[in-house]
Amino acid sequence: MSSDLQEAPTGTVDDVAVAPPLAQRAKSMAYAAIPYVIAVLAAFVVVGVLIAVLGHDPAKAFRAVLTNSFRNETGMVQTVHKWAPLTLLSLAFAIPLGAGRFNIGGEGQMILGSVGAAAVGITMSDLPMVVLLPLVIVVGTLAGAVWAGISAWLMESFHVNEILSTVLLNFVSFEVLDYVASVVWSDPGAGGAVTLPIGDGAVLPGIGRPPMHTGVLLVLLVSVVAAVMAKRSVAGFELRAVGLNERASQLHGIRTGRVAVTSMIVAGGLAGLAGAIEVSGVHQRTLEGIQSNFLLLGIIIGLIARGSLTAVPFVAFGIAVLEVGAGSMQRVSGAPVEIVLILEGLILLFLLMSDVATERLQRARAGRSARRASATATPGAPA
Amino acid sequence: MSEFLTLTITAMVPFLFVAQGTMLSGRAGIFNVAQEGLMLLGAAVGYVVSLKAGGNVVGLVAAALAGALVGFILSWATTSLRLDQFVVGLALFFLAGGTASLLYRVVIGNDEPPRIAPLPDLVFGQDALVFVAVALSLFLWWWLYRTDAGMRLRSVGENPKAADSLGINVTRTRLWAGTVGAALMAVGGAYLPMVFSGVYADGIVAGRGWLAIALAFFGGWRPQFILAGSAFFAAMEVLAQRAQVSGIGVPHQFVSMLPYVATLVVMVFAFRWALVPQFLGKNYDRESRIVG
Numbered sequence: 316m317s318s319d320l321q322e323a324p325t326g327t328v329d330d331v332a333v334a335p336p337l338a339q340r341a342k343s344m345a346y347a348a349i350p351y352v353i354a355v356l357a358a359f360v361v362v363g364v365l366i367a368v369l370g371h372d373p374a375k376a377f378r379a380v381l382t383n384s385f386r387n388e389t390g391m392v393q394t395v396h397k398w399a400p401l402t403l404l405s406l407a408f409a410i411p412l413g414a415g416r417f418n419i420g421g422e423g424q425m426i427l428g429s430v431g432a433a434a435v436g437i438t439m440s441d442l443p444m445v446v447l448l449p450l451v452i453v454v455g456t457l458a459g460a461v462w463a464g465i466s467a468w469l470m471e472s473f474h475v476n477e478i479l480s481t482v483l484l485n486f487v488s489f490e491v492l493d494y495v496a497s498v499v500w501s502d503p504g505a506g507g508a509v510t511l512p513i514g515d516g517a518v519l520p521g522i523g524r525p526p527m528h529t530g531v532l533l534v535l536l537v538s539v540v541a542a543v544m545a546k547r548s549v550a551g552f553e554l555r556a557v558g559l560n561e562r563a564s565q566l567h568g569i570r571t572g573r574v575a576v577t578s579m580i581v582a583g584g585l586a587g588l589a590g591a592i593e594v595s596g597v598h599q600r601t602l603e604g605i606q607s608n609f610l611l612l613g614i615i616i617g618l619i620a621r622g623s624l625t626a627v628p629f630v631a632f633g634i635a636v637l638e639v640g641a642g643s644m645q646r647v648s649g650a651p652v653e654i655v656l657i658l659e660g661l662i663l664l665f666l667l668m669s670d671v672a673t674e675r676l677q678r679a680r681a682g683r684s685a686r687r688a689s690a691t692a693t694p695g696a697p698a
Numbered sequence: 699m700s701e702f703l704t705l706t707i708t709a710m711v712p713f714l715f716v717a718q719g720t721m722l723s724g725r726a727g728i729f730n731v732a733q734e735g736l737m738l739l740g741a742a743v744g745y746v747v748s749l750k751a752g753g754n755v756v757g758l759v760a761a762a763l764a765g766a767l768v769g770f771i772l773s774w775a776t777t778s779l780r781l782d783q784f785v786v787g788l789a790l791f792f793l794a795g796g797t798a799s800l801l802y803r804v805v806i807g808n809d810e811p812p813r814i815a816p817l818p819d820l821v822f823g824q825d826a827l828v829f830v831a832v833a834l835s836l837f838l839w840w841w842l843y844r845t846d847a848g849m850r851l852r853s854v855g856e857n858p859k860a861a862d863s864l865g866i867n868v869t870r871t872r873l874w875a876g877t878v879g880a881a882l883m884a885v886g887g888a889y890l891p892m893v894f895s896g897v898y899a900d901g902i903v904a905g906r907g908w909l910a911i912a913l914a915f916f917g918g919w920r921p922q923f924i925l926a927g928s929a930f931f932a933a934m935e936v937l938a939q940r941a942q943v944s945g946i947g948v949p950h951q952f953v954s955m956l957p958y959v960a961t962l963v964v965m966v967f968a969f970r971w972a973l974v975p976q977f978l979g980k981n982y983d984r985e986s987r988i989v990g
Contacts, residue, residue, distance in 0.1 A: 369804065419908065469962070469965075469966065473965070473966045474972070475965045475966060475972075476915045476974070478911060478912070478915065479911070479912040479915040479916065479961075479962075479965065480962060480965070482908040482909065482911065482912050483909075483912055483958040483959075483961055483962050484958070484962075485905070485908075486905065486909075486955075487955045487959060490951040490952070490954045490955045491951070491955075493951050494949055494951035494952070498949055498951070611792075614788060615788060615789075615792060618784075618785045618788060618789075651799075651800060651803045651804075653796045653797075653799040653800040653803060654796070654800070655796075656792055656796035656799070657793055657796035657797065657800065659792055660790070660791075660792030660796060661789075663785065663788070663789040663792070664786070664793070667775070667779075667781045667782070667785060667786060667789070668779070668781075670781075671779050
């Protein structure tokens with residue numbers, strides 16, 4: 316067993332040297348896709364059985380959940396409107412995760428972003444759009460960054476665990492939102508914790524029919540920049556280095572504390588941007604419950620993407636399709652919406668399991684080929 | 699005053715169960731992050747079984763068993779398969795939460811849910827679980843710090859390689875600690891419908907699971923401080939509710955922030971006692987040659 320482990324890397328290195336780079340890359344990409352395919356299929360099978368046991372028609376349920384986004388423009392717009400905050404909150408989780416920090420505060424940062432955006436949009440509602448709209452977006456982003464900055468500061472200066480501080484600040488943010496929405500700029504006609512509408516100049520313009528807000532394009536741009544930065548920039552390299560081995564990075568002159576703090580603040584900014592986009596593009600105000608369940612879905616997306624910022628937008632799209640389809644599934648087939656939650660959890664769990672399976676498969680194959688190689692080199696020698 | 703005490707104790711109990719469960723798993727190196735889902739599962743199973751089988755005790759046992767099953771899956775996947783603890787924990791959180799709502803939806807449907815009988819008072823107007831929770835905390839302190847077995851468990855969370863070399867079975871220790879810890883979390887969840895609301899609802903846990911993780915860090919992963927920390931947090935919560943009702947001129951939202959802000963402030967001054975088990979959340983690979 317232990318000799319297999321030692322010999323395995325040699326075999327892999329030989330493969331890399333012999334195979335042409337492009338074919339090799341396609342092959343490794345295909346290998347990377349296999350666990351995803353297995354995990355998604357297995358999760359659908361298990362959930363299908365569950366739906367059948369509950370006395371509903373699995374085929375009908377799956378058709379509803381998967382096609383709802385693509386049947387008409389309304390479904391598509393709903394999906395991309397969900398995709399935008401999901402992508403941002405997932406990045407807000409995945410970026411600090413790269414540095415080995417857990418940001419569970421995406422929802423608080425998003426709420427503060429929405430409060431900041433609404434504050435500007437309401438108090439300066441007379442400003443023209445060219446000034447107001449960028450201001451709303453920027454203030455929202457900054458508000459989220461400051462909120463995450465508190466956790467980052469506590470983490471760096473006082474060694475307060477970031478899970479603890481981000482979780483506690485989420486609860487504080489609910490109260491901030493409640494105060495703003497039911498005391499400061501409360502809309503008396505709305506009934507509930509809802510603010511007044513923001514000025515016309517603060518609303519993100521829509522395209523198409525039904526209108527898709529342009530925040531989606533902004534998110535697309537942000538996610539491309541994030542993915543490129545993670546792969547190609549010094550900051551991205553340092554982030555990965557700290558996540559892989561904090562001590563080694565420090566010894567090589569990376570200021571690890573600063574990398575971790577920066578990653579948290581950037582994450583807060585992204586979550587804050589999500590809040591600003593929800594205010595400016597979807598609700599035209601901020602209100603209680605604006606954070607929805609984006610935090611948890613963002614975390615699960617980040618984990619299914621295995622922290623790869625390139626994969627995040629794609630996984631987020633898949634989850635957005637499931638989330639938008641959940642309601643229609645319940646209407647069409649009677650299978651309860653909770654099924655989708657179970658489906659998402661199972662995809663993640665099976666993805667991990669199939670990782671183990673592929674790893675063992677590869678190790679077994681590498682061991683076999685290594686044994687064969689040593690057997691041909693010295694015939695008759697015990698393998 | 700006595701009413702304040704009663705309210706505080708009742709608010710403290712679920713935190714205590716869940717935070718001590720988190721601590722027990724954590725001291726063996728298993729960082730469970732499925733609290734929120736486990737509490738939901740405990741609440742749903744506890745409610746449904748109490749209702750259908752008649753009796754809170756049966757409901758509590760069923761909730762504990764459901765939690766134990768999830769905890770066992772977590773411990774097995776992170777010891778035998780060495781999968782990432784955080785990821786498995788969150789996947790199980792989703793699964794447990796989904797299963798809880800589904801169970802409720804299938805058994806009760808959309809009807810008006812019947813209330814279950816609250817836990818009966820034992821003495822001093824407190825139900826039995828209050829005493830169990832406090833006794834459990836004291837027992838865990840005694841067991842972890844005053845017995846051989848407890849020291850072995852702590853050594854697995856601090857330095858599994860050293861523990862392994864002394865003949866302590868790391869995998870088995872983690873398996874049972876993770877399982878028992880998750881069972882305690884589910885019991886903490888089952889307490890909610892049995893004492894607070896009488897019925898199950900999807901929002902019943904309301905972030906208490908995440909707060910319990912925060913309390914485990916707050917208590918420095920030590921049972922006696924977790925007991926004190928939970929009492930402090932619960933007292934702050936009740937105080938905030940009180941101030942809200944009587945009105946003190948400050949908007950009630952700011953008063954409601956008090957427990958969270960106070961916990962953060964205490965944490966800033968607490969870095970000396972706020973130790974974390976060395977191997978918390980890290981899997982142990984016996985064959986690995988990397989030291990540490």
